[in-house]
Every structure is written in structure tokens, then in C-alpha cells.
Amino acid sequence: MSKKEFFSAFLKQGKNVGSVTPSSKFLVKKMVDPIQFKNVKCIVELGPGTGIITHELLRQMPADSILLAFEINKEFCDTLNQINDPRLKVISDSAEKLEDYLKQYKVEKVDYVVSSLPLFMIPDSVVDTIMEVVLKTLKADGAFIQYQYSLNAYKRFKAIFKNVDLNFTPMNLPPAFVFTCTI
Ligand SMILES: C[S@@+](CC[C@H](N)C(=O)[O-])C[C@H]1O[C@@H](n2cnc3c(N)ncnc32)[C@H](O)[C@@H]1O
Numbered sequence: 001m002s003k004k005e006f007f008s009a010f011l012k013q014g015k016n017v018g019s020v021t022p023s024s025k026f027l028v029k030k031m032v033d034p035i036q037f038k039n040v041k042c043i044v045e046l047g048p049g050t051g052i053i054t055h056e057l058l059r060q061m062p063a064d065s066i067l068l069a070f071e072i073n074k075e076f077c078d079t080l081n082q083i084n085d086p087r088l089k090v091i092s093d094s095a096e097k098l099e100d101y102l103k104q105y106k107v108e109k110v111d112y113v114v115s116s117l118p119l120f121m122i123p124d125s126v127v128d129t130i131m132e133v134v135l136k137t138l139k140a141d142g143a144f145i146q147y148q149y150s151l152n153a154y155k156r157f158k159a160i161f162k163n164v165d166l167n168f169t170p171m172n173l174p175p176a177f178v179f180t181c182t183i
Contacts, residue, residue, distance in 0.1 A: 005050075009075060016072060018118025019149075019174075022052040026171035027147060027178070032056050034143055034165075034180045035112050042107050045069040046095040046115040046130070050079050053114060058085050068105060070095045096126045099133045109139045115146040119153050131160055135183065144181040149174045157181050 003021050010017045023031070031053055035043075037060045048054045048069040057067055070091045071077050077092040091101055095117060102110070113134050119127055134144050144161070146153065154177075157164045161181035168177050 005075075009073060013073060016118070016121065017049070018047075018116075018121055021173055022050055023116070023147070023176070024169075024172040026169045027176050028053050028056050030167055030169050030176075030178045031114060031116075031145055031147060032060065034145055035060070035114075037061055040065045040111045042105075042110050043067050044098065044102075044110050044113045046098075046113065047071065047117040048080060048090075049073070049076050049116065051076075051083060053116065054080065054083065054088065057114065058083070058088060061087060063087075066105065066107075068101060068107070070098065070101075094126075096129045098130060099137075102133075102137060108137070109142075110134075110137045111139055111142045113138065113142075113144045115144065117146070119146070119148060120150070127156075131156075135160065138183055140183065142182070144179075146179045146181070147176045148179070149176055151177060153179065 007020055010020050040061055043057055045054060045067060048071050054069055065087060067088050068091060069080060070093060071080060072094050077090055080090045157179055161183055163182045165180040166177060
């Protein structure tokens with residue numbers, strides 16, 4: 001899907017899409033840099049959009065791992081479903097249903113959760129539900145990695161996680177903060 005089509009999805013559903021264009025290659029790098037791919041079994045991606053981060057995750061994930069990608073925009077799901085990779089499971093449902101799908105895929109623990117969700121647009125109660133499941137299922141040496149265009153979520157993450165590392169890239173539209181949170 002082109003940048004033009006992404007922008008058109010933003011015009012139709014801006015509240016959910018949360019950005020006018022896919023992440024830059026600089027932001028994608030900052031999102032995957034904290035991941036130790038070698039022994040990964042399961043990564044969860046929340047809000048993959050058209051798959052700019054998804055492709056990089058799949059490029060580096062081991063052959064016997066799976067990537068569960070939760071996306072509520074049906075057109076984006078169609079684009080993601082064109083990725084011909086048996087490790088990718090596109091879940092056309094909200095991230096708040098994470099726990100149900102982990103059960104369905106018989107996943108007890110998750111190595112990493114990589115999230116592009118526009119948290120500022122999502123009701124607090126829904127974000128709380130998602131964070132509860134993340135905390136419950138994340139492996140002790142795993143991480144929750146999230147980008148945002150502001151520091152608003154910093155306090156929330158500090159209250160939930162043991163460590164929150166903050167990174168920043170000006171090379172994105174708009175510039176983005178990357179939070180790497182560990183338990
Ligand atoms: C800012 S875009 C990020 C797209 C892509 N990951 C990137 O970095 O370019 C956020 C994505 O989150 C999706 N989204 C928003 N709320 C969601 C939810 N509750 N569950 C799953 N996906 C959601 C939107 O449809 C959109 O594709």
C-alpha cells in the first residue's frame with residue numbers, strides 16, 4: 001500500500017490511524033533495535049498498519065517463531081494478508097482482545113510486544129486492559145516497545161514497568177519518542 005493510500009485511510013479514520021504516513025526507516029530501526037531476535041518464539045505487534053515494522057520484524061525473526069499482528073483497519077489487514085509468510089498471523093481485531101488470541105494460538109509467554117497504537121486516541125480503560133495482559137504475558141527478559149509523538153504516556157509506563165528507556169528520532173513525520181519498557 002502506498003503512502004497516498006495510507007493518507008487516504010487517515011482521512012477516513014484519522015482517530016484510529018493516528019498518523020498521516022507510515023513510520024520512517026529511522027523510526028522502524030529504533031523500534032526493532034532493542035530486540036534480541038536469536039531465541040524469539042513469539043512477538044506481538046499492535047497496530048501494524050500497512051506493515052512497515054512487520055516486514056522488518058519478519059526479516060529478523062527465527063524460522064520457528066510467530067508474529068501475531070493486531071490491526072482494526074480492514075484495508076490495512078488486506079495489505080498485511082498479502083505478506084506471504086506463514087509466521088505472520090494477521091488478527092483483524094482490537095488489541096484489547098490480546099488475551100483471547102494468545103489462548104487461541106496457545107501462547108503462554110510473549111518475547112516482545114511492539115506497539116504503534118495511537119494511545120492518546122484510545123480510551124484509558126482500553127489501554128489499561130491491554131497493559132494488564134502485556135504485564136501478565138511478557139517474558140521476564142522481554143520488552144514492550146511503543147512509539148508515540150509526545151511524552152504523555154511516560155508517566156503511565158513508569159507506573160507500570162520496572163524500567164522505561166526513552167529514545168527519540170527527529171527523522172520521522174512527526175518526530176517520535178520510543179519507549180522500551182521492561183518488567
Ligand atoms: C500510527 S499507525 C501505525 C502504523 C504502522 N505500524 C507504522 O508504524 O507506520 C497506528 C495503527 O494502529 C491501528 N489501531 C488503532 N487502534 C487499534 C486497536 N485498538 N487495535 C489494533 N490496532 C489499532 C490503526 O488502524 C493504525 O493502523
